[in-house]
Amino acid sequence: MTIIANRIDGRLIHGQVANLWSTKLNITRFMVIDDEVAQSDIDKSGLKLATPAGIKLSVLPVEKAANNILAGKYDSQRLMIIAKKPDRFLRLIEYGVPIDILNVGNMSQTSETKSITKSINVTDEDVEVFKQLNEKGVKIVNQMVPNDSVNDFMALLKN
Template identity: 30%
Template sequence: MRNIVLVRIDDRLIHGQVVTSWVKQTNANRIIIVDDTLTKDVFMKRLLKAAAPSGISVNIFTTEDAVQFLKQDPDAGENIIILAKVPEVIEALIDGGVVLNKVILGGMGAKKGRSRFNKNVSASSEEVECIRRILEKGVPMYYQMVPSEKAVDVKKII
């Protein structure tokens, strides 16, 4: 299994907090975005890769390809951040056999069909159920925007 240093649900994917805080905190040198739709969007792939700090590899995988990649033997010194927009992707990784120690819930923006749980997290009833299933699988999940903030157990906000 590859060396996963952070798993984060954040619908903004690569942005200031990920680039400035989480990459430094985890000593990450690779970011893997798991999103079946983005793999087909050449423009967004270029944009996301350009948003990463110098020296950080960025891969954008389908869920299936991410499972296969993450289950491979680790490369020496590799530290991976996994980013996904929605909890369903994280559940699919777990169901595919990827071992995750914990998940950090960042931003899930408000949109139609979602209820607001705090300033930065809105989720549909289906997404809430998915988060509960992830927790039932034994993977802890915490809400934390940046490493300097205290992590809050997701059970307290959802």
């Protein structure tokens, strides 16, 4: 299994992911896991445009992503999994995909969220999912770009 990175980012693929993270980690495939995005041709087109040349892209519902990963479909690649919300990663784990570390990037502000950092905003449901992920042994961190220091996300949540 060659999952190199797991990231929550409401923007999915954008400058930080497409340029900084992919280069630093030598990523060969982005996998966006999201049941709704996987059904949207417009969303998929935008993600294709944002993906740098030389990097493959998969936009899949969570269950199909888990099945493909567990079947070894990406074993020869350096995979970065990206989702908008933490519940997608919890579902991946429930399907049997091992996730060691999860980097929380940007989560946009809405009327239902509370601010954790200037770029991370969570709902009560998100907080519960992060707790479940933590209980399953996932190390949850916050690091916006590769040169930033790594913060313990669960400690940020408690503040």
